[in-house]
Amino acid sequence: MSARKSKVFVITxxxxxxxxxxxxxLRKEVPEIELSVSxxxxxxxxxxxxxxxxxxLSPEDFERRVEAGEFLEHARYSNNRYGTLRSEVERRLVExxxxxxxxxxxxxxxxxxxxxxxxxxxxxxxxxxxxxxRLESRGTDEPSAIEARLKVAEEELAxxxxxxxxxxxxxxxxxxxxxxxxxxxxxxxx
Ligand code: 5GP
Numbered sequence: 716m717s718a719r720k721s722k723v724f725v726i727t728x729x730x731x732x733x734x735x736x737x738x739x740x741l742r743k744e745v746p747e748i749e750l751s752v753s754x755x756x757x758x759x760x761x762x763x764x765x766x767x768x769x770x771x772l773s774p775e776d777f778e779r780r781v782e783a784g785e786f787l788e789h790a791r792y793s794n795n796r797y798g799t800l801r802s803e804v805e806r807r808l809v810e811x812x813x814x815x816x817x818x819x820x821x822x823x824x825x826x827x828x829x830x831x832x833x834x835x836x837x838x839x840x841x842x843x844x845x846x847x848x849r850l851e852s853r854g855t856d857e858p859s860a861i862e863a864r865l866k867v868a869e870e871e872l873a874x875x876x877x878x879x880x881x882x883x884x885x886x887x888x889x890x891x892x893x894x895x896x897x898x899x900x901x902x903x904x905x
Pocket of ligand 1: 798823
């Protein structure tokens with residue numbers, strides 16, 4: 716397998732910053748890149764289906780897979796568990812696709828150890844208030860869950876400097892172009 720084929724991109728940033736929209740744009744522009752479908756114990760939101768947005772697991776099944784070493788990384792976030800299954804990433808790499816992981820901070824830190832060659836990009840909001848506006852207008856979380864997400868967001872923003880690449884999502888087009896430039900330069904490096 717060539718180095719080019721083994722590229723893994725980690726996209727991290729606070730909830731509501733627009734990671735999902737930026738990754739959707741990236742996949743449109745760089746169609747060979749594939750998104751790893753994470754596992755979670757949280758309940759599906761309206762419109763989400765099992766195996767598409769997430770593999771929705773019971774807490775028991777999640778824990779069983781942790782014990783069996785099935786995760787490349789896993790973390791607890793807002794009272795739920797989230798993790799990247801090795802099988803999700805390895806299958807795509809074997810098929811020759813670069814893989815993108817959309818994960819929170821604790822998981823990104825673990826990936827630095829388990830996959831030191833992965834390219835880590837932090838997506839930051841122009842200011843904290845914009846996260847609140849986005850989370851409220853998205854309408855997918857209860858007010859208490861929004862407050863919990865904003866508290867975690869402050870901790871995540873404090874860790875931004877750990878990331879070699881940072882993109883501020885003020886204007887979606889500009890941020891998407893910056894992310895694409897980072898990804899294309901890494902893909903052509905190898
Ligand atoms: P949400 O509940 O909004 O879908 O996701 C909550 C947070 O969990 C987001 O910051 C998202 O990026 C993160 N997340 C999603 N999948 C994973 C994963 O596999 N591992 C880790 N560590 N975080 C994840």
